[in-house]
Amino acid sequence: MWTYEPFRLWIVKHHPLKSREEIARETNLSRHTITKIWNDKHVMSHVIERICETYNLPVEQVCRWEPNREKK
Numbered sequence: 001m002w003t004y005e006p007f008r009l010w011i012v013k014h015h016p017l018k019s020r021e022e023i024a025r026e027t028n029l030s031r032h033t034i035t036k037i038w039n040d041k042h043v044m045s046h047v048i049e050r051i052c053e054t055y056n057l058p059v060e061q062v063c064r065w066e067p068n069r070e071k072k
Contacts, residue, residue, distance in 0.1 A: 004037040007051060007062045027054045 011018060020038065024031045027050050036043050037051075051062050 001040070001066055002042070002063050003040050003066050004063050005040075006060065006064050007057070008038065010057065010061055027051055
């Protein structure tokens with residue numbers, strides 16, 4: 001299962017006061033999509049690409065594969 005924990009941790013470390021709404025605005029993604037990321041739900045690859053481009057992050061700083069993790 002894919003997790004977006006690396007991105008969540010990065011946001012908390014580098015932008016602790018940034019709200020999900022601000023992230024949505026900066027990335028031009030919906031708040032619903034940002035909530036999906038916060039809950040480790042499936043998102044399309046262009047979403048990951050948009051986050052990487054917006055915050056100048058490598059993909060491994062946005063998501064990580066965890067093969068033995070159960071879906072929520």
